[in-house]
Amino acid sequence: MSAPAPRPSPPSPAPEPADRHRLRGTLGAGSIVFMVVAAAAPLTVVAGTVPLGLAAGNGAAFPMTFVLCAVVLLLFAVGFCAMSRHVPGAGAFYAYVARGLGAAPGLGSAFLALVTYTAVQAAVYGYLGATVDALVQHHGGPALPWYLYAAAALVVAGVLGYRHIELSGRVLGTLLVAEVAIVLVFDAVVAATGGLGSGRSTALFVPSQFLSGSLGIAIMFAIASFIGFEATAVFRDEARDPERTIPRATYLALVLIGAFYTLSSWAVVSAWGDDGAVARATEDPGNMIVATITAVLGPVGGDLAQVLLVTSLFAALLSFHNVLSRYLFALGNAGSMPPALGRSHARHASPHAASAAQSGTALALIAVFAVTGMDPVTQVFAWMAGTATLGVLALMALTCAAVLVFFRRSRVDTRFWHTALAPALGLAGLLVCLWLTVANFPTLIGGSPALALAIGGVLVAAFVLGTVLTRFTGDRPGTLPSPDAPGTVTGHDTAGTDLQEETR
Template sequence: MSTSTTPSGDAPVTGPTATSGHLDTRGGLDRRTLTVPSLVFLIIAASAPLTVLAGGVPTTYAVAGLTGVPLGYVLLGVLLAVFAVGYGAMSARITNAGAFYAYIADGLGRRQGIGASWLALISYNAMQIGLYGLFGFALSSFLEARLGLTVPWWAAALAGLVLVGVLGVSRVDLSAKVIAVLVALEFLVVIVVNVVSFAVAPEGISTQPLMPAEFFAPGIGALLAFGIAAFMGFESGAIYSEEVKDPARSVPRATFIAVTIIALFYALSSWALAVGVGPSQIVAASRESGPDLVFVFLAEHGGVLLTDIAQVLFITSLLAALIAFHNAVARYFFSLGRESVLPSWLGAVGRRNHAPVAGSLTQSALAVVLVAVFAIAGQGSELGPLFPVLTLFTWLTNAGAFGLIFLLAITSLAVLGHFHRDPGGHSAWVRWIAPALSAVGLGTVFVLILVNFDVLIGAEGPSPLVIVMPGIILATGAAGLVWGEYLRRRRPDVFAGVGAGGTSEDVPLAASPIQGANDVRR
């Protein structure tokens, strides 16, 4: 049984749980399903270790022109670990699939929370959909090179989209198990690359890439701007807070573990690649081969079989990241639908598996539309086969990272606001020192990304995209603020419940599309 209150303030109406077919418009997510290891794998999958090594690391060497890339990952890892101090403490108090949305609503105000939710939605969608450009290109290229099959990039992308969509409407622990296998294989192949690199070492096991002078030099802005994108997804642990066992401990613990692993692994792997190619040659080689550098290196020193295995796992690495970001978007849609901030049908979950089905299908539909748009736009493009990589992937993922970094900085301010109001026995380090440091550090990285955005998207000369892409992200957040003000004035009952879903066992759930009510599970 559930109790519902009509928007007009009429007396509560009691009735059975509203259902439609296999969907439940009043149910919640599958609670207490995920363990800490499962959550760590989901977080790391979004960062895609092999994708970073194969694509991100050579690109960072090439664009920054510095060999101090390993130190960049260490510094960024420390910054994000400092962010995780307050973020983790807040996640122990607020368990909400909306994460950023709920935290900012609590710490800075409901209207700001709604603005953050719109910003999060477009940023996560941009990251997820943009990855289809690289996934489609990589799978299409591999099938043609190894099997002689000519498959358009968009068809390969849609095949991946179907698989991701199926997992998105399934139990979250199924996605976690699939991701755990894929991430483990990613780590294995990266470890092999590292071992081969240190074994070859044409200039010896040089520590040059670890020297501060190789990092603190002109080009550091581009290095940090590119480097931070490799960590995107580390904050996603809080999105699963309603589905994890013992969220007060599991989410902070998984976040710290994931950040530590990602930072150290990226630093080690980028150093190993520089050693394998040669510190004096790594920048030039990265500029010449780009994302193919790792595979060229393996072909020279590991043989064709190892190269093919690495390329297959590169594709599955992208698939794991697609699944992770898809799950994040679906839960944001669910959280906003549950609280009627967006249409309440978005809060519908599967009756048996409690997956955020409506949110998952909505995300898949958006992905289909954008992949189709870029497929049509790419017909006859002078960019040739690289069109989806240089447009869909590059434009959207960098725009998404831009938005997420901004959200991280704002969330640091929200943590300050939350603990200023309710210290809860936490130390000064947790309450304001760590959040203040992370706000300043992440704000600085945000500015660096904005200044270097032309470099990030590969623009040659002045490009309107330098203004258009960040503008779309920020304008969406501003539109969310306007919508929040509308709800405050016209739908105060909905506005009053912003960010409240999932904070206790009495969780406000989304209204059914038929009744239009705000339900409270008793």
């Protein structure tokens, strides 16, 4: 048997352009977890998604659906984290796809991500405006257009996004602790007392109940609730020790989100009993969580829940603002967007230009929604949240495929579980979730097949636009540097470095 031929030495990385900017920070795993869990908006999910899952999904067993989706996403996270040390910079999904599948799919994923996160942020603006208006009127205030409240939130998010990331981290941490605290108090009271006299639910442990109703719709609603956890890699340049911080933050965020959703949805079911919870969710899904907390914790608890629902939405808004700003920053550095977007602030080391541009885009969308008279919940929120769900699932599936291809080609990591089996299982699970979402997409956005087709067309068009753009810029897939190559695994490497190296 002849000896295997040695692998060729990796090429030296391209020199860093003098005009490239970088982000800086000392975020630990806890700070990043705060930001991505805030993006998932835990209280908003419990208030909005759980009733829908109970009513239209698999009934009282819906809490177990969160466990199933968390397992699928943990499998995705194994490969995602294994590859994170080989993809420095703040490009997240698109940098992974570019490194594994080539420049054209990578830039296509970048444009798809921009549309996806812009959509989810627009959804939050609509829901936030409507929620604040309802809260103000409930306490005797005037009835004002929802978009005025949305515009005020935009200004605050823009100011925080302009400054150093650690300020946003502190704000998000405070808001997240408050919204999670009231739900955990509610959970503890229900667990201790058995709710309103119906006893603790066991439906989630009964396979026949878990498989009853519409499991596909239940999975669709549950997987949508995790949107935001995958943004950990976006903050790589601002992490204290990215090789350790990013994987820890990703796993911790997933486990905490999954456990919180499962426990809290179980408490909501237990508070009313299996049949009572489904009936309540069917009758009045929008007010179910506030009514439940009021019944268990009293009027003060209900009023506090209403206020914290507003702060939960703002926390999600701010988190997605930061994610979008860093996508634009990375694309500016990579030369795929105007270079001005890739500038970092001299004092705050923040993507201030990208943050301002992102605020402008959000303001334009709010203006369009206002002028066209769209309802902030049934249209803005429903349509945009549905768009984001479909887009994120497509992005995660592409990323899983990129992980598999990257490790198979580069052989820089030969751990079978981390680089092959777990990513393959994650890809299979994500494709099933994507198929279920496509099949039930009209339900997710309000029942219009024509609108579903139009939204799908926008997402496809965004991806195609990115792939076509590489032809005009002369980009082409490059080589795969070794993890030992200089500059490949630096904690504070420049955002967008990998995509630009891939496309030279």
